[in-house]
Amino acid sequence: GNSVTQMEGPVTLSEEAFLTINCTYTATGYPSLFWYVQYPGEGLQLLLKATKADDKGSNKGFEATYRKETTSFHLEKGSVQVSDSAVYFCAQSPAGRRALTFGSGTRLQVQP
């Protein structure tokens, strides 16, 4: 079946540090891949997405590249800010479907 595995948190970084949150997936076919972010007290928001192999999604300084060969979609940011503190969810949806399968979420805490 389809699944998403992401690194456990919490991840604690100092401001301006480099961020990587690992995400791998299992799927039949070629799913679309997503990163969602959940700020405290708010609903999930789409951060970025990629719909085919080698696509790079980017938004707000975050990037992730769809790697078919390693079935990965790792999230990166070169310099994190305190305002990036949130829970980050990696997700996939099979081709032709809208339903999402989520990873367990990774809490990021950025300290000033």
Place this chain on the structure above:
Amino acid sequence: GAVVSQHPSRVICKSGTSVKIECRSLDFQATTMFWYRQFPKQSLMLMATSNEGSKATYEQGVEKDKFLINHASLTLSTLTVTSAHPEDSSFYICSASRARELGNEQFFGPGTRLTVL
């Protein structure tokens, strides 16, 4: 644009009662809405997919008689937890997709925390 609301945000009820949770798309029409359940420190688990004007499609292991879903209009879907028990306590989240929009983007509500005593 693309705001989804849920009501209530928090509900506490006694065991055996039924609880209704509303999910509304405030500024767009949603042909499809999704209901998820999230346990503490765990992932969101899809419960069902709801299409306007038709019966919901439930994921394997989700009791459709326990979790009643109605999607009567393009802006409203409701989830009713019938005869709730303590094991139904959880965080319930809905999401909505725009009508005819490509790209599979879903817009999420802020969630409803249900506590069954």
